[in-house]
Amino acid sequence: MTTSPAQVPAPNDFPGGRPRVVIIGSGFGGLFAARALRKAPVDVTLIGKTAQHLFQPLLYQVATGILSEGEIAPATREILRGQKNARVILGEVTEIDVAARTVSSEILGRKTVHPYDELIVAAGAGQSYFGNDQFAEFAPGMKSIDDALELRGRIFGAFELAEIAHDQAEIDRLLTFVVVGAGPTGVEMAGQIAELARRTLRRDFRNINPTGARVILLDAAPAVLPSFGKKLGDRARRQLNEIGVDVQLGAMVTGVDADGLEVKDTDGTVRRIQAATKIWAAGVQASELGRMLGEQTGAEVDRAGRISVEPDLTLPEHPEIHVVGDMMALSKLPGVAQVAIQGGRYAAEAIQRRVTGKKPQDPFHYSDKGSMATISRFSAVADIGPFKFSGFIAWVLWLVVHLMYIVGFKSRVTTVLHWMVSFLGRGRSERVATQQQVYGRLALEQLGPNWEVSKTGGPKNTDPGDEDITQRESA
Ligand SMILES: Cc1cc2nc3c(=O)[nH]c(=O)nc-3n(C[C@H](O)[C@H](O)[C@H](O)COP(=O)(O)OP(=O)(O)OC[C@H]3O[C@@H](n4cnc5c(N)ncnc54)[C@H](O)[C@@H]3O)c2cc1C
Numbered sequence: 001m002t003t004s005p006a007q008v009p010a011p012n013d014f015p016g017g018r019p020r021v022v023i024i025g026s027g028f029g030g031l032f033a034a035r036a037l038r039k040a041p042v043d044v045t046l047i048g049k050t051a052q053h054l055f056q057p058l059l060y061q062v063a064t065g066i067l068s069e070g071e072i073a074p075a076t077r078e079i080l081r082g083q084k085n086a087r088v089i090l091g092e093v094t095e096i097d098v099a100a101r102t103v104s105s106e107i108l109g110r111k112t113v114h115p116y117d118e119l120i121v122a123a124g125a126g127q128s129y130f131g132n133d134q135f136a137e138f139a140p141g142m143k144s145i146d147d148a149l150e151l152r153g154r155i156f157g158a159f160e161l162a163e164i165a166h167d168q169a170e171i172d173r174l175l176t177f178v179v180v181g182a183g184p185t186g187v188e189m190a191g192q193i194a195e196l197a198r199r200t201l202r203r204d205f206r207n208i209n210p211t212g213a214r215v216i217l218l219d220a221a222p223a224v225l226p227s228f229g230k231k232l233g234d235r236a237r238r239q240l241n242e243i244g245v246d247v248q249l250g251a252m253v254t255g256v257d258a259d260g261l262e263v264k265d266t267d268g269t270v271r272r273i274q275a276a277t278k279i280w281a282a283g284v285q286a287s288e289l290g291r292m293l294g295e296q297t298g299a300e301v302d303r304a305g306r307i308s309v310e311p312d313l314t315l316p317e318h319p320e321i322h323v324v325g326d327m328m329a330l331s332k333l334p335g336v337a338q339v340a341i342q343g344g345r346y347a348a349e350a351i352q353r354r355v356t357g358k359k360p361q362d363p364f365h366y367s368d369k370g371s372m373a374t375i376s377r378f379s380a381v382a383d384i385g386p387f388k389f390s391g392f393i394a395w396v397l398w399l400v401v402h403l404m405y406i407v408g409f410k411s412r413v414t415t416v417l418h419w420m421v422s423f424l425g426r427g428r429s430e431r432v433a434t435q436q437q438v439y440g441r442l443a444l445e446q447l448g449p450n451w452e453v454s455k456t457g458g459p460k461n462t463d464p465g466d467e468d469i470t471q472r473e474s475a
Contacts, residue, residue, distance in 0.1 A: 018043050018085075019355050022103050022116035024093050024289065026053050026076040028337045029122030029325030031407075033344035034086050035079075040352040044086040045114055047105050048076055049123075051090050054145065055406055057337065058415075060185065062148040064155065064192040065200070065428035067418050069145045071411045079407055089114070093123065093289060098296040098318065108452060118320050118351045122344060123287035125326035125335060128304065130283055135256040137442065139278035142185055150441055151279060153433035155193060158277050159201060162208045169274070175213040176275035178261060180253050181282030182219035183227070184373035187236060189281055190217040191376045194243045199426045215245045216273065218263065219282070220252035225373060225381065227334065228388075232381045235390040239375040284335060286327045293321065302329050311363035313347055322347035330364070337405070338369050372398045377423040 019042045023030045026048030034046045052073035061067040077088045091105030091112060096119070103114045127141030140150050155177065162174035175197075179190040197213035204210065217240065223230065224237040224247060237247050248263075255262035260274040286305035294301035297315045300308040306329035307315070313328065315321045324347050325340030333339045346364050353360060370384030374395060382394035389397065399419070406412050421427045444451070 019117040019351075020045065020115060021118045021120065021351055022047065022114050023120040023122065024096075024103065025122035025124055025325070026050065026088070027056070027122060027124045027325065027340065029124070029327075029340035029344040030120065031076065031079065031344070032341045033120045033122065033324065033348045035083070036345045036348035037352065038083045038085065040085070040348070040355065042085060042118070042351065042355055044083075045089060045116075046076065046080065046086060047089045047091055047093055047103065047114065049090075049092045050144070051075055051077065051088075052145070053079060053407055056143070057402065058406075059142050059145075059148045060189045060192055062145065062430070063142065063151040063189065064196050065152060065431045066192070066422045067415060068430045069149065071415050071418070072406070073145055074408045074411055096121075096289060096292055096296070098293070098321065101320070116320075118322070118354075120322045120324060120344070120347045120351075121289055121293065121327060122323075122325045122340065123289045123327055124340075125284040125286045125305070127280060128283035128285035129280065132256075135253070135280065138256045138258055139180065139261075139280040140441070141280045142189065146437075146441060149433070149437040151277075152430075153435075153438035154277050155196070156431055156433050157438060159197075159205065159208070159210055159213075161276070163205050164207075171208060172214075173259065173274040174276045175208065175210070176216065176260075176273065177213065177277045177279070178216045178218060178273060178275045179279045179281055180218050180261075181280065182217055182221065182224045182247065182249065183281065184225065184371070186217055186219070186279075186281035187225060187240065187373050187375060189279055190215050190245045191240060191243060191374065191379075194240075194245050195376050196428065198244060200422075200428050202426070214275075216275070217245050217247045218251045218253060218261075219249055222249050222266075224249070228371060228373070228381060228383045232383055232388050232390060236373065236375055236381050239379050239381075239390070243376045243379075284326065290323070290327050293323070297321070300329075312350060312360065313343055313364050314350075322350065331366075333366055336371070339366055342366060372401065374398050 021042045021044045023046045031053045037044050053076050055072040058072045080086045091107040093105045095104040105112050129135045158174045162171045165171045177193050179186045194215045197210045201210035223233045225233045250266035251263045254264045264270050290305050290307040299315045309323050309328045309330050313322050324343030326335040372382040374380040378392050378395050380394040380398045382389040382397050421429050
């Protein structure tokens, strides 16, 4: 279905007061857009499915016990505390009505409707299992704090179970870790599991030898870190091999179960790997909201769920809807933090100009600041413009850049301390894993979606149908 083109209200055309900007998502795109609007004469409502701003690039360090979840996920409310024109709403956006210009969000059965004059959609992407969603039960992805904590429990738990196992085949299965996907996330994850086994846990067990743990990095593609080019990809592969990671390329995962994986090699051979811990770091699928917007506006949505945007990051004939970050498709831009940050700032500037009557900006131009991936402590690869680094220099660069983008002074200080513990010493300060973290996701899935609402009492004395907590009419 398509809608008739919406009119963008003129600067003095907002009957309810200042223009209302609704932002969906508290990730890189959403948060940086909200902050860029701090001086704009608008009221900003940022709606997030989680109460935090998550720094996804360091999730693997939470999963492997280096950092705590708080360090990479400060509360969005706290970050925007001093920004008087912004408020934060916790809730999952379930509906966008383009014609009525409203966004509905829900949390534990409570529904809220938010009218907007300008909408920034930055809901990011989730894991894609390429049509094999059943793999998720045994091979969690790496997209959220929940994922990272579940993986932490599974990784450390596998060593514990191996310590009390008697059968050598079972010990081998428990001490085999398979990471699927040789992009930056997979490479970093595999490197850190190898370091955990060989450095941190080396002396912690009596019956098993953790240094003998097998870490396998699998990918159907023929290269490691393909987006970094052949030279850096080959170096990364060599560095992974040096720390004991078994890199298997041209290997497509065709089955995953509790005990291991089935893999098909390029020559057609099908083989099995017995492994208790499987981690899925391959493929992304943009938020469902992209498809919802596509159906209402006629904008094209690609196979990965990304919605095509105009050169100014708005939807065709809907200049009031801006889509940024991992959800947008524009000139094959990659799904990386800088695209989301720059897109969020650009959308904010477009809104600011519109409401203050200034002329529009030039089309969005992405300034590529390069890519980096760590392999292990003191070792990384970095691809910055014409420069390609690897080894210690790349690692120092990686350290500095990541520290710069961690939000909040407190988080930066504690992150540096934890890095010193893990990289200068052998320790990991965050080894706590609870049963809830390991089993919670699967248990909730079995209980079904209505369980959470019923156990938390559901909405009280509200009509969940169409509450508008802004108490203002839509412009
Ligand atoms: C493990 C991992 C490692 C990465 N490493 C790097 C790296 O080293 N360098 C790099 O540049 N990039 C990296 N990336 C990619 C980078 O994190 C993303 O490109 C970036 O986060 C995209 O920003 P975004 O704002 O589009 O989405 P996100 O940052 O994912 O934010 C989306 C937000 O929307 C919220 N949301 C989703 N659906 C809804 C809904 N229905 N209602 C309300 N809120 C919703 C989410 O809770 C989240 O707050 C990595 C990603 C992952 C997963």
